[in-house]
Amino acid sequence: MASRKRVFDLLRTIDRVSCQCPAHGFRGNFQVSYETPVLDYAFEIKSSTVRYGIGVTREVGQDLVNFGVKNVCVMTDSNLVSLKPVKEVLNSLTKNGVNYKVYDKVRVEPTDTSFKDAVDFAKKGKFDSFVAIGGGSVMDTCKAANLYYSDPEADFLDYVNAPIGKGKPVNVRLQPMIAIPTTSGTGSETTGTCIFDFEEIHTKTGISHSALRPILAIIDPLHSMTMPEKVANYSGFDVFCHALESLTAIPYNERGPAPSNPALRPTYQGSNPISDVWARFCLQVIQKYFSQSVYNADDLDARSFMHLAATMAGVGIGNAGVHLCHGLAYPIAGNAKTFVPKDYGKDPMIPHGLSVVMTAPAVFRFTAASDPEKHLEAANLLGADITGKKKADAGAVLADTILKYMQKMKIENGLAELGYTKEDIPSLVKGALPQFDKQRLLQLTPLPQSEEDLSTILEESLTVY
Numbered sequence: 472m473a474s475r476k477r478v479f480d481l482l483r484t485i486d487r488v489s490c491q492c493p494a495h496g497f498r499g500n501f502q503v504s505y506e507t508p509v510l511d512y513a514f515e516i517k518s519s520t521v522r523y524g525i526g527v528t529r530e531v532g533q534d535l536v537n538f539g540v541k542n543v544c545v546m547t548d549s550n551l552v553s554l555k556p557v558k559e560v561l562n563s564l565t566k567n568g569v570n571y572k573v574y575d576k577v578r579v580e581p582t583d584t585s586f587k588d589a590v591d592f593a594k595k596g597k598f599d600s601f602v603a604i605g606g607g608s609v610m611d612t613c614k615a616a617n618l619y620y621s622d623p624e625a626d627f628l629d630y631v632n633a634p635i636g637k638g639k640p641v642n643v644r645l646q647p648m649i650a651i652p653t654t655s656g657t658g659s660e661t662t663g664t665c666i667f668d669f670e671e672i673h674t675k676t677g678i679s680h681s682a683l684r685p686i687l688a689i690i691d692p693l694h695s696m697t698m699p700e701k702v703a704n705y706s707g708f709d710v711f712c713h714a715l716e717s718l719t720a721i722p723y724n725e726r727g728p729a730p731s732n733p734a735l736r737p738t739y740q741g742s743n744p745i746s747d748v749w750a751r752f753c754l755q756v757i758q759k760y761f762s763q764s765v766y767n768a769d770d771l772d773a774r775s776f777m778h779l780a781a782t783m784a785g786v787g788i789g790n791a792g793v794h795l796c797h798g799l800a801y802p803i804a805g806n807a808k809t810f811v812p813k814d815y816g817k818d819p820m821i822p823h824g825l826s827v828v829m830t831a832p833a834v835f836r837f838t839a840a841s842d843p844e845k846h847l848e849a850a851n852l853l854g855a856d857i858t859g860k861k862k863a864d865a866g867a868v869l870a871d872t873i874l875k876y877m878q879k880m881k882i883e884n885g886l887a888e889l890g891y892t893k894e895d896i897p898s899l900v901k902g903a904l905p906q907f908d909k910q911r912l913l914q915l916t917p918l919p920q921s922e923e924d925l926s927t928i929l930e931e932s933l934t935v936y
């Protein structure tokens with residue numbers, strides 16, 4: 472968008488001309504100044520160690536022996552505890568003589584109350600390590616349990632993202648944690664984030680700090696073979712949006728201010744050439760394998776590629792970040808009243824991937840003006856023919872491409888089908904605003920957005936087809 476670009480160009484010019492002497496001047500991208508520039512000029516990529524391979528879970532017991540730990544807290548949910556993925560982890564632990572206790576009460580789409588229950592369990596044991604085996608709900612709960620186990624005096628809100636909590640940095644040493652994902656999926660195995668529904672205000676928020684990142688992510692595609700159809704479908708749309716949002720997030724060098732100390736560079740830094748590689752790979756995998764992986768449950772190739780793509784998108788978002796679809800998804804999921812999805816139990820809830828994709832067509836129609844070429848490229852990677860398409864078409868082309876996927880994958884027809892009406896929109900906007908605080912996603916949205924813009928996006932998402 473011309474006006475935004477002009478503002479950034481101006482800021483850069485001010486930055487450059489502030490001192491032109493050889494010791495302090497900017498020369499192209501070369502930063503030789505010791506003064507803090509207005510906009511950031513650097514990005515960094517952090518990730519857990521990622522190990523990928525069919526059947527690689529058998530190594531987890533040896534890893535724990537190699538770490539020198541003796542007493543492991545294994546976390547999972549009540550469904551997975553009787554399935555093959557968890558059995559394989561426990562077999563490997565037993566075979567390698569590692570002591571463990573299992574917590575299997577993780578809540579699907581966790582809340583502050585369910586996080587605290589897991590923390591209480593951890594505090595009752597003398598654990599020197601954690602293993603999470605499950606989807607994002609399990610991995611996130613395990614990160615929180617590890618944090619508050621390692622800092623037993625902390626108040627729960629100390630570490631929760633501002634402005635809801637105090638957003639305190641983590642200065643205590645956490646126990647080593649291994650994450651083994653079973654959905655394809657959140658990418659939580661490589662991120663320093665854990666998300667929960669804060670019941671008091673009916674919206675999701677989280678805790679974000681690199682110290683929460685698991686030290687090892689074991690990616691075993693065999694675990695994805697037991698995923699029910701709807702779990703594969705909705706968690707696949709989470710990967711879909713992670714890739715699209717990290718690719719279209721504000722570029723790292725248009726986000727500011729630059730940190731005065733590298734330790735203060737935010738976890739989520741905006742799109743950058745390395746995260747873009749992950750995102751592009753994911754979009755290509757989605758184009759080739761997504762629907763096959765959902766509808767041919769025994770297609771190991773398709774499920775393996777989606778499982779890998781989920782982790783790769785996780786590395787992308789773990790550094791670039793996400794923006795509007797996720798920011799708006801938090802109150803959408805937090806206010807679920809009547810929708811009971813198949814394959815997720817009996818309680819009303821809106822699975823994360825579903826809450827995220829609901830607004831995607833409207834969001835990318837809105838953000839396309841920020842970088843039409845990148846939006847067209849994304850549509851093309853997802854299979855759209857963009858021959859002869861103009862920059863002005865970018866939003867419509869990407870939105871139509873997304874809608875085709877949603878229709879093919881039988882995604883519910885908009886927020887109305889999840890139980891929302893036009894009257895709910897002001898409270899959804901209100902619930903979304905904390906996510907757009909300067910600490911979080913606002914910095915990453917490629918265009919400035921007003922409350923009115925958020926309302927329009929939600930209104931357009933009431934019925935999508």
Ligand SMILES: NC(=O)c1ccc[n+]([C@@H]2O[C@H](COP(=O)([O-])OP(=O)(O)OC[C@H]3O[C@@H](n4cnc5c(N)ncnc54)[C@H](O)[C@@H]3O)[C@@H](O)[C@H]2O)c1
Binds near residue numbers: 656697814
């Ligand atoms: N920390 C992060 O970076 C991050 C990123 C995105 C989302 N999230 C969070 O992750 C959560 C969603 O996680 P999710 O989508 O992975 O699903 P989930 O962990 O909520 O699991 C969904 C359901 O699928 C079942 N299941 C999972 N794997 C299975 C398998 N292999 N076989 C049979 N059943 C299986 C579970 O038992 C559960 O009933 C949300 O709370 C969301 O906010 C976190």
Ligand SMILES: [Fe+2]
Binds near residue numbers: 657709713823827
């Ligand atoms: Fe997500």
